[in-house]
Amino acid sequence: MGLTSAQVYQIKNTINERYGALMERMHEEAVQRCTDTRADANLVYESRVSSAVREIRALEAARARMAVGCLGRCSICEGSIGFDRLLADPAATRCEECEARQASGERAV
Numbered sequence: 642m643g644l645t646s647a648q649v650y651q652i653k654n655t656i657n658e659r660y661g662a663l664m665e666r667m668h669e670e671a672v673q674r675c676t677d678t679r680a681d682a683n684l685v686y687e688s689r690v691s692s693a694v695r696e697i698r699a700l701e702a703a704r705a706r707m708a709v710g711c712l713g714r715c716s717i718c719e720g721s722i723g724f725d726r727l728l729a730d731p732a733a734t735r736c737e738e739c740e741a742r743q744a745s746g747e748r749a750v
């Protein structure tokens with residue numbers, strides 16, 4: 642079952658909100674980095690920024706999937722990811738079952 646246009650719209654808003662929050666965080670980190678003179682300032686900055694960049698990339702990828710109309714398709718089983726899950730995490734690429742299977746597989750290794 643695909644997403645309705647109202648659902649897509651809601652997810653789009655969630656992506657935009659999160660994107661905005663991440664950019665704000667990046668901005669704050671940059672301001673902080675500029676004034677921080679501690680020896681490990683750059684290390685702290687880089688780890689915080691790289692986690693924000695990772696999230697931004699995932700959101701960009703979700704935007705691209707949305708643009709071509711395949712947001713919400715599981716990358717493993719091609720089934721649908723489900724609106725609630727996407728709303729909670731628009732960057733999700735796997736359905737709940739595949740995610741669970743992946744998680745238990747990773748634990749087993």
Ligand SMILES: [Zn+2]
Pocket residue numbers: 715716717718719720735736737738739740
């Ligand atoms: Zn799946």
